[in-house]
Amino acid sequence: MSVARMLTGDRPTGRLHLGHYVGSIANRVRLHQRYESFFIIADLHMLTTRNSREDVGRVSGNARDMVTDILSAGVDPARATFYLQSAIPEVGDLNTLLQNLVTVPRLERVPSLKDMARDAGKEEMPYGLLGYPVLQAADILCVKGRVVPVGKDNAAHVEVTREIARRFNHLYGEVFPVPELIPAETPTLVGTDGQGKMSKSRGNSILLSDDPAAVRRKVMSMYTDPNRVRADVPGTVEGNPVFAYHDVFNPDRARVDELKQRYRAGRVGDVEVKEQLVAAVNRFLDPIRERRAEIEADRGLVDQLIVDGTERTRREVHQTLVEVRRAMGLTGAYQQLRRRAERARRTAATAV
Structure with a gap:
């Protein structure tokens, strides 16, 4: 068959x-x-x-x-x-x-x-x-x-x-x-700007080909809770792009749940949450980068x-x-x- x-x-x-x-x-x-x-x-x-x-x-x-x-x-x-x-x-x-x-x-x-x-x-x-x-x-x-x-x-x-x-x-x-x-x-x-879906034309995307520095730059500039002006202010997790990305790309569920609890309680800053996301996204992309290097080395x-x-x-x-x-x-x-x-x-x- x-x-x-x-x-x-x-x-x-x-x-x-x-x-x-x-x-x-x-x-x-x-x-x-x-x-x-x-x-x-x-x-x-x-x-x-x-x-x-x-x-x-x-x-x-x-x-x-x-x-x-x-x-x-x-x-x-x-x-x-x-x-x-x-x-x-x-x-x-x-x-x-x-x-x-x-x-x-x-x-x-x-x-x-x-x-x-x-x-x-x-x-x-x-x-x-x-x-x-x-x-x-x-x-x-x-x-x-x-x-x-x-x-x-x-x-x-x-x-x-x-x-x-x-x-x-x-x-x-x-x-x-x-x-x-x-x-x-x-x-x-x-998208990283929190405005609709990720799109190349809107400039709110993280590319599969981005290097670690580009990932860091894009994640650290991501939209979060606009009402949270200080780290000790309780924040909103639902609809927050940074946590949406954690849910998809961070396999450490216990760590993600902990970050969410601390964020809601005003016991963690956006910088720490984003640093954790930078690490998770780069870990996800590392095998893709390795395969890319092998493909690009085989010219033609x-x-x-x-x-x-x-x-x-x-x-x-x-x-x-x-x-x-x-x-x-x-x-x-x-x-x-x-x-x-x-x-x-x-x-x-x-x-x-």
Whole structure:
């Protein structure tokens, strides 16, 4: 029996951070050992909100950085296929065929699209952003992905994929597996400024590639309880980003509980709580840093992984598109026209 395929990935907009790790990467590290895993470098999706020449020019470097981050986090390169979305034009062909299987009102009900437009500073939603879930469906279905691990923001997108797969199979015959959504079980990680989720564009993130000094600088400047002006003033733990990070990255539960009790009682200062967090985050990142050093020492490894993975994926997608066109009858239509044209040429030649 063949191993089920998993499709996941990110837009190449920069280095990955702790929020990515908590929201999706940790789940991928766990799951990629169980599935045949495809990791998309989704640069076409990036164009829906970032499409300047400068943005496009950074794709190569960002793709390399992103794959390095994912490998450093624990993904085994021998068990993962990385590919660049824009290098596989057949994905666009499949997107064109699938976009007729979903309505505009259905896409307008996907809640994250408006958030994405707002975060990108778009006053009106671009056509490509409205169709983001359809292109995502093409990404998943082109490799016949059966499982899709996603964060909360993308769960509604995958549901659109499931609807499109069922609709296609109903109209044209069984071609696509209906993918299963595997949601991340961890909460969204708040940014270091306490203002919404961690985000590269907001500058409130701790990167997986940050060195110990950068981690210290960012943690020591973190938002805490604004009403706590001195260490002897009882503080609030709930909603405090520093303690939210302790809960995720500090495995010493007894020490965290002690810090919380002392903080509520006004018997510990923010500096000590943050120093403890600096140590915990750096301990968490140390193995990632070690793997990164090994990956970067093997010059050309990441580039070759992306090139080989893209070529392999394009072969897979080409075969899927052949099956799709055959199921829809598009191949037969062209063949009929070609046969008629051949008969006409032969008749004309005979007449002469």
